[in-house]
Amino acid sequence: PAAQFPGSLGTDIGKQRSVVKIRFAGAIPGSSSLNIFWSAGGSESIEQFRVELDGVFVGNSSERKGEMPYKWRQDTFMLPKTAGRMHTLTLTHLKGDGLCFDYISLVR
Numbered sequence: 001p002a003a004q005f006p007g008s009l010g011t012d013i014g015k016q017r018s019v020v021k022i023r024f025a026g027a028i029p030g031s032s033s034l035n036i037f038w039s040a041g042g043s044e045s046i047e048q049f050r051v052e053l054d055g056v057f058v059g060n061s062s063e064r065k066g067e068m069p070y071k072w073r074q075d076t077f078m079l080p081k082t083a084g085r086m087h088t089l090t091l092t093h094l095k096g097d098g099l100c101f102d103y104i105s106l107v108r
Helices: none
Strands: 002-010 019-025 033-039 046-053 056-060 073-078 086-095 100-107
Antiparallel strands (some): 033 100, 046 056
C-alpha cells in the first residue's frame, strides 16, 4: 500500500521538467485515493506537479512555496476505477525549480 522513494526522489533543479513514472500491478477499485507526501524544497519558488494514471489526467497538486527547513505536505487525488491489472502512475513537475517526493500510498 505504500511505496517509499529511496532517499527521497527529487526533480531536476532549474528549468527542466522531470517526469517520474511508476509501474505497478493490481486492480484499482472505485473510490480509491492516492496520497502523495512531498516537499517544495528549500528555495522560495512555487512548486507544482501533475498526476496521471495510465495516461489519464487525475489532477494537479496544490501550489507550494519552498521553505527552510523542508516541510513535508500531503496531497490526495481520487483515482478512477480501472479494470486493467498493469498501471503507470506519472508525476510531472509543472513549475518551480525542484521538489522532492517522500512516499505515496493507495487508499482503498
